[in-house]
Amino acid sequence: ETGVTQSPTHLIKTRGQQVTLRCSSQSGHNTVSWYQQALGQGPQFIFQYYREEENGRGNFPPRFSGLQFPNYSSELNVNALELDDSALYLCASSSQNTEAFFGQGTRLTVV
Amino acid sequence: GENVEQHPSTLSVQEGDSAVIKCTYSDSASNYFPWYKQELGKGPQLIIDIRSNVGEKKDQRIAVTLNKTAKHFSLHITETQPEDSAVYFCAASRTLSSGTYKYIFGTGTRLKVLA
Numbered sequence: 001e002t003g004v005t006q007s008p009t010h011l012i013k014t015r016g017q018q019v020t021l022r023c024s025s026q027s028g029h030n031t032v033s034w035y036q037q038a039l040g041q042g043p044q045f046i047f048q049y050y051r052e053e054e055n056g057r058g059n060f061p062p063r064f065s066g067l068q069f070p071n072y073s074s075e076l077n078v079n080a081l082e083l084d085d086s087a088l089y090l091c092a093s094s095s096q097n098t099e100a101f102f103g104q105g106t107r108l109t110v111v
Numbered sequence: 112g113e114n115v116e117q118h119p120s121t122l123s124v125q126e127g128d129s130a131v132i133k134c135t136y137s138d139s140a141s142n143y144f145p146w147y148k149q150e151l152g153k154g155p156q157l158i159i160d161i162r163s164n165v166g167e168k169k170d171q172r173i174a175v176t177l178n179k180t181a182k183h184f185s186l187h188i189t190e191t192q193p194e195d196s197a198v199y200f201c202a203a204s205r206t207l208s209s210g211t212y213k214y215i216f217g218t219g220t221r222l223k224v225l226a
Contacts, residue, residue: 004154031211042117042200042216043155050209090154096210099145102154 003027004093006103013081013110021076021106023091030095031055032074034066037088037105049074078108086110113138115203117217124191125225132186132220136203143212144177144184147200149219155200159186191224198222 003026013019025032031050035043045058049068063079072093078085086109092100114137124130136144142163147155161168161175161184168175174187184203188195198219204212 031209033211033214035214035216040219042115042218043214045213045215048207048211048213050207050211055209055211056207056213092214094211097206097212099157099160100212100214101157102147104152104154 004091004101004103006089006091006106008106009104010107011109013108015081015083015110017081018077018079019081019108021078021089021091021108023074023076023093023103025072025074025091025093026101028095029093029098029101030072031093032068032072033092033094033100034074034076035090035092036060036085037090039087043090046076081110083110113203113215115201115215115217117201117220119220120218121221121223123223123225126191126193128191130188130191130195130222130224132199132201132222134184134186134201134203134217136182136184136215138203138205138215139182140205141182141203141215142206143204144175145202145204145214146175146186147202147216149198149200158199188222191222193224193226196222196224 033048034046037043047057088105094100145160201217202214
């Protein structure tokens, strides 16, 4: 086990709704990165949070936003959900010059 | 833009044979190359990594090679076992100003080891 936990593990939302996903980072890590993994694809970088600030962003629209807390846990928020947002959302915990450890992911289905 | 190509997309080998997965990256600033194994319903798990100042690294049955000039890196698994069956992802990453990494993943290789 990586020590990175995500919640919830699965959820179903309706198009247009908003969703919040949560991630607890591994002890000693100050960085959380979020990735979107569509079925049969590799993970795509959404953004990274380092010491509570956004530290790099991928090619995702502003309706994808995030937050990192003083204990370095993090949230991913998605507004105005679209069908194409259906995917596995992964968070990865790391620190400077260390490998990233992934959680088990949250499977989001938008109907 | 940043891109990582990974081949093959599927690979079937007999138990005991070797498997090779190849990746090519585009960002010349990439300096860290991890490989992840993802089993069904689970998050990716790091199996081996290599940094840009090293050409080869080995850990038991797994080895990775890096050719920075050609922007190629490869994963080699020897003496494959049924439990090696999974999806494997390569990634190329560059160091951000914070000292942390941003990963660009390949599209994955589904490895099947036939008993």
